[in-house]
Amino acid sequence: MEVLLLSIKEQLVALFPAVLQPLAGHLLSITPVLGVFAGCFALTTVLERKALGRIQNRFGPNRVGPAGLLQPVADGLKMIFKEDIVPLKADRTVHFLAPVLLATTALLVFSVIPFGQAPDGRHLVPVDLEVGLIFFFAVGSLAELAVFMAGWSSRNKYAMLGAMRAIAQMISYEAPMLLSVLTVVLISGSLSLVDIVGTQAGGFWHWHVLTPWGAAAFLLFLTAALAESNRSPFDIPEAESEIIAGHMIEYSGFKYALFFLAEYLGLFAMTSLAVTLFLGGFHPPIPQLAFVPGPIWFFGKFVVIIAFFIWIRGTLPRLRMDQLLQLAWKFMLPMAVVLLIVAAAWHRISLTWGPVFGWLFCSPPVIMAYLMLGRGGAGKKGGPRVYRYVN
Amino acid sequence: MSLTFAIIAAIVLTGAIGLSVLRKTVHCVLSLTIVFFGLAMLYIRLDAPFLGFALVLIYVSAVTILILFTVLLTRNREIETDVSPYSRGSIAGLIVGGSVFAGLIWMIYRAPLSRGITELESPASVKSLGERLMTEYVLPLEVIALLLTAAMIGAVIVAMKDPG
Amino acid sequence: MDSLSDYLLLSALLFSLGLCVTLVRRHAILVLIGIELMLNAANLNFIAFWRFGPNPEALDGLLFVLFSLAVAAAEAAVGLALILAVYRRYSVTDVENIDELKG
The missing domain is CATH 1.20.120.1200 (NADH-ubiquinone/plastoquinone oxidoreductase chain 6, subunit NuoJ)
Structure with a gap:
C-alpha cells in the first residue's frame, strides 16, 4: 500500500513541468493528509455524539442517513449557510485572522508525522524534518496566540475570560507535555519523528510504552493532550454552563466551524504524536503481521486512543481551575522530571545489563514518585470537595 | 538578493x-x-x-x-x-535611530565582507549542537540555567501583590 | 543565493527600528518590545556571520544565539514583572509619567 501510494505520487508529479514538480510533490503529500483527517473529524463528531448518547442512556444522532452517519454533512451545510455575524465593536481584522490562524496551525502539525514505510526504506511522511518534534510543538503552540486573538478581538467579557483560562491551561500543560516527550527523545537520541518511529520497529516489546518510564510518560502525555485540546475533563475554557463557549462565543457560521475543526484536529495531532512516540507508530505489534500496511496499523492505534478520549469525556466531571493548575504544576511537572531521570538510568542499565534489570531498578522510583507526589498533590485544596452549604 | x-x-x-x-x-x-x-x-x-x-x-x-x-x-x-502614542522627545529619538542606521550602513559597506558562502553538507545538526553544548559550552549552559531560574523567581517576587 | 550584506542590511534596519521604538513610544511595554527587536537583530547577525563565515562547522554563532534567546526570555520576564509592579504602585504604564525621582 505504501509503495502504491508513493508510486502514484511519483506518476502524478511526473505529469507536471519540471519547474512545478517540487510544488506539486508537496501538494500531493498534503492533499491526502487533509482529506483523511477532515474525514476523521466528520466521523469522530458523529461517533462521539453517539457514544456520549449511549453513556448518558439516550440514542444520539440517528436521523440523517443510515444510523445517523450523514449527520456531519448536515451539520456542515448548516454551518456554511448560517449568517456570519461580527460584533459591531469587534476588531474586524484580528477577529477574522484568529480562526484562520488556528485552523492553519492545526493542519500544519500533521506535516511531520510518518504514516508508513515502503519496503525500500522511503517513509510516507509529508516532510521529514530533522527537528520534527520541535516543529510540532512550535507550530502547535501558535494555537495559544490564535485563542488570545479570538478572545481579545471579540470585545466580550466571556470571550476574554475563556481565552485567559485557555491560555493559562495550555501554558501550564505544555511544560509537563514537553518534559514527558523529552524522555523519548533522550532514549532514541533524535528529534526526527521518522527516527523515533524507527527505534520502535520489530514488535511491541520495542515500543516505548512498554518500559516503566514510557508507560508513565504515555499517561502524562495523554492527560496533557486532553488539557491542551481543551477537552473534558479539562474543558473549563469553554465550559458551556459557566462562560457559554469561551473564546468562541462571538463566532458564528463558518468561523465557528473552523474553531470546532481546529479543536478536533488538535486532538488528532496529539493522538498521532502519542501513537508515533509511544505506540510504535505505523509498526505492527508483531513482525509477522508486517503484510498489513502501516497506515492501517497507525489508524488502528489512533482510533483506540480516540475512543479512550471519548470514554473519558463521557465519564469524568469537569475540574475546577485550581485543581487543574495544581495537577499540572504540583503533580505532572515533578513527575515528568523524575521520569526524565529514570529514563536516563534505564538507558544505562538496560544497555549494560539488559531490560530485566532495567525493569527491576526503574519501576520502583516511578511508583515511589507517583505515591509521594499523588499524596502531596492531594493536599487541603485538591482533595474531595466539601459541600459547605449542603451538609 | x-x-x-x-x-x-x-x-x-x-x-x-x-x-x-x-x-x-x-x-x-x-x-x-x-x-x-x-x-x-x-x-x-x-x-x-x-x-x-x-x-x-x-x-x-x-x-x-x-x-x-x-x-x-x-x-x-x-x-x-x-x-x-509617541513621547515628547520623539524627534530626537528618530534622529538617534536614523544616525545609528546610517552608521551601520556605512560600516557594512566599508567592511571587507566575504561574498562567498561555504557549502554545508547538511543543516546544522541538533546532535552536534548538543554535543558542543555538553562539552565545550557546559559552563555557560549551567550559568544560563541559573540565570533563568533566578529570573523566574525574581519575576514572581517582583510581580507578587504586596501583602499589605 | 543571497549575500551576507543583505542580511546585515536587514538586521541594521531592524536594529534601528527597534531603537526608534524604544526611544519614541511612550508605553513601557513597547519600550521593552523595542529592546527585544534589537536583540533579535543582533541574533540575526550572529547566524548570518556563522553561515557566511569561513568555518560553519564550528557552530559557535548558533550556540551564542541559543544563549541569547535564553537571556532574552529572562529579560522579558523580569522586565514585564517590573512593569506590572510599577503599574500596581502608580497605575501608569507611560514611561513619561514615571517621574517620581525627578528633582
Whole structure:
C-alpha cells in the first residue's frame, strides 16, 4: 500500500513541468493528509455524539442517513449557510485572522508525522524534518496566540475570560507535555519523528510504552493532550454552563466551524504524536503481521486512543481551575522530571545489563514518585470537595 | 538578493514598521509576532532550522503571550484613546535611530565582507549542537540555567501583590 | 543565493527600528518590545556571520544565539514583572509619567 501510494505520487508529479514538480510533490503529500483527517473529524463528531448518547442512556444522532452517519454533512451545510455575524465593536481584522490562524496551525502539525514505510526504506511522511518534534510543538503552540486573538478581538467579557483560562491551561500543560516527550527523545537520541518511529520497529516489546518510564510518560502525555485540546475533563475554557463557549462565543457560521475543526484536529495531532512516540507508530505489534500496511496499523492505534478520549469525556466531571493548575504544576511537572531521570538510568542499565534489570531498578522510583507526589498533590485544596452549604 | 529573501525581508519589515506605528498595544504585539515569523524563516533559510523553530517556540508562544498578559493587566486609558502614542522627545529619538542606521550602513559597506558562502553538507545538526553544548559550552549552559531560574523567581517576587 | 550584506542590511534596519521604538513610544511595554527587536537583530547577525563565515562547522554563532534567546526570555520576564509592579504602585504604564525621582 505504501509503495502504491508513493508510486502514484511519483506518476502524478511526473505529469507536471519540471519547474512545478517540487510544488506539486508537496501538494500531493498534503492533499491526502487533509482529506483523511477532515474525514476523521466528520466521523469522530458523529461517533462521539453517539457514544456520549449511549453513556448518558439516550440514542444520539440517528436521523440523517443510515444510523445517523450523514449527520456531519448536515451539520456542515448548516454551518456554511448560517449568517456570519461580527460584533459591531469587534476588531474586524484580528477577529477574522484568529480562526484562520488556528485552523492553519492545526493542519500544519500533521506535516511531520510518518504514516508508513515502503519496503525500500522511503517513509510516507509529508516532510521529514530533522527537528520534527520541535516543529510540532512550535507550530502547535501558535494555537495559544490564535485563542488570545479570538478572545481579545471579540470585545466580550466571556470571550476574554475563556481565552485567559485557555491560555493559562495550555501554558501550564505544555511544560509537563514537553518534559514527558523529552524522555523519548533522550532514549532514541533524535528529534526526527521518522527516527523515533524507527527505534520502535520489530514488535511491541520495542515500543516505548512498554518500559516503566514510557508507560508513565504515555499517561502524562495523554492527560496533557486532553488539557491542551481543551477537552473534558479539562474543558473549563469553554465550559458551556459557566462562560457559554469561551473564546468562541462571538463566532458564528463558518468561523465557528473552523474553531470546532481546529479543536478536533488538535486532538488528532496529539493522538498521532502519542501513537508515533509511544505506540510504535505505523509498526505492527508483531513482525509477522508486517503484510498489513502501516497506515492501517497507525489508524488502528489512533482510533483506540480516540475512543479512550471519548470514554473519558463521557465519564469524568469537569475540574475546577485550581485543581487543574495544581495537577499540572504540583503533580505532572515533578513527575515528568523524575521520569526524565529514570529514563536516563534505564538507558544505562538496560544497555549494560539488559531490560530485566532495567525493569527491576526503574519501576520502583516511578511508583515511589507517583505515591509521594499523588499524596502531596492531594493536599487541603485538591482533595474531595466539601459541600459547605449542603451538609 | 533572491526573491525568497526579498519576500521574507518584506514580511519582517512590515511587522517591524507595524509595531512602531500602530496605536493599540495589542496590535503592536501581534505585529511583533510577524517579525518573529519572518526571522524564523530567515534562520531556516540560513540552515539553522533548530534555532528557527526554537525562536517560534520561545518568542511566539512564551514571550509574546507573557507580553499580551501584561498588556491586559495594565490598562492605560490615556494611551489607548487620544494622547499621542509617541513621547515628547520623539524627534530626537528618530534622529538617534536614523544616525545609528546610517552608521551601520556605512560600516557594512566599508567592511571587507566575504561574498562567498561555504557549502554545508547538511543543516546544522541538533546532535552536534548538543554535543558542543555538553562539552565545550557546559559552563555557560549551567550559568544560563541559573540565570533563568533566578529570573523566574525574581519575576514572581517582583510581580507578587504586596501583602499589605 | 543571497549575500551576507543583505542580511546585515536587514538586521541594521531592524536594529534601528527597534531603537526608534524604544526611544519614541511612550508605553513601557513597547519600550521593552523595542529592546527585544534589537536583540533579535543582533541574533540575526550572529547566524548570518556563522553561515557566511569561513568555518560553519564550528557552530559557535548558533550556540551564542541559543544563549541569547535564553537571556532574552529572562529579560522579558523580569522586565514585564517590573512593569506590572510599577503599574500596581502608580497605575501608569507611560514611561513619561514615571517621574517620581525627578528633582
